[in-house]
Amino acid sequence: MSYPQTIQIFLPSGDPQGIRIAAITTRILQVFEVPRVQLNTFLALPEAEYVGVYVLFGSNEETGNDCAYIGQSGKIGSRLKQHNEKKDFWDRALIAISLTKSMTVTHAHFLEWIAIQQANIAARFELENGKDERKPHTPAPMEAECREIFDTFDILLTTLGFPLFKPLLDNTSSAAADLTTSMTQQSPVPASPSGINLFLKGGGVDASARYTEEGVVVRKGSYGRRLPTNTFAKTIQNKKREKMIEEGVLRIDHDKLFFEKDLLFRSPSTAAIYVFGRSANGWTEWKNLHGETLSKIMGRDLKE
Structure with missing residues (x-):
């Protein structure tokens, strides 16, 4: 069910094409949109040390189709640094972290799993992820939290122009x-x-x-x-x-x-x-x- 919401987008450098930080003002999730050329700027921020879920966006050089890779890490900056060294296709990273540092690795594993499932259903982007569909063990209360967090992640990604989880037709x-x-x-x-x-x-x-x-x-x-x-x-x-x-x-x-x-x-x-x-x-x-x-x-x- 859709309802009115207030979303805040902060431009740390004042450049709308640079790093953007999006959040729904009443929730704890925050999403950083980071151009690859400004990755080092993000790595210098305290949030680079947080647990988080991320999506790399780019295009397939052979087909020109939009591509995405979904991942998670207990230290988000270190993982992105590895992807910068080993993955060629991406040009922007969308990173979700908790403002209260309440996201745990268990949260992140479940969020990664549900994000991959929903992205495959939506079929908007070619996923660079493998085909592992095993649902991680997550206590029921934590799973409920994750689903609410995922809804916020979905809204913020779509607001920033990346409708990864939205099917073309409902x-x-x-x-x-x-x-x-x-x-x-x-x-x-x-x-x-x-x-x-x-x-x-x-x-x-x-x-x-x-x-x-x-x-x-x-x-x-x-x-x-x-x-x-x-x-x-x-x-x-x-x-x-x-x-x-x-x-x-x-x-x-x-x-x-x-x-x-x-x-x-x-x-x-x-x-x-x-x-x-x-x-x-x-x-x-x-x-x-x-x-x-x-x-x-x-x-x-x-x-x-």
Whole structure:
């Protein structure tokens, strides 16, 4: 359940691209975002000696995909120093520590485990971790504490721009996401935490998607046209489409192109283009169950 919260982000150097420290003002967890180039600055801080959980973020040099590595340590600075010497892919570290120094190694082991599980479920990043899924032994009261700490860690990472634990689609709330109320001059855009369910059907395609705060997420199982138009075949977007086929994100089945996972596109038109294999105006192509275009739902068709 979501509810209003106050999050404080402190810039120790005054540089918003430098080290940032985030915290929910009523909780004890604090998250440091540390650019790799400023790792030594963090290592000189007292917090580098704390027990903590961390995530290294970067990209796969071969695929260009976003990557992450989740870990924990009884002395967080020493472990990060080792990763600086041995791991190449990362450029930022997100480090969670307790303001009251109440986090123990037992807490950290459980938090590492639950973080890896949730990151695998969300499938936002390629995890550099191994496949060890053994749940560490943790007393029930401590496990309850860890789950509350993890919720805070999740919120702070997402606030800082790293939604590691957030699935692209919250399928548990799918039924509530069909915003079928039309826009009129008197009524505002209907609000929903789940987004707007959208569809493309006919002409060799059958795709469903959700318009969210991040863009349009085309659902796994949707299919579009395999063969692009001659004009689209010459574009950079088609080259990216072909790369997705090579990576197995899109699968060819005769004249159809199936989406093998939920895929996020930043604009409605880009999502429609990848489905159709041609130029498209996603604002008018995507429609809800009642045939209303996304443009109409969002009030873009209104006249002054």
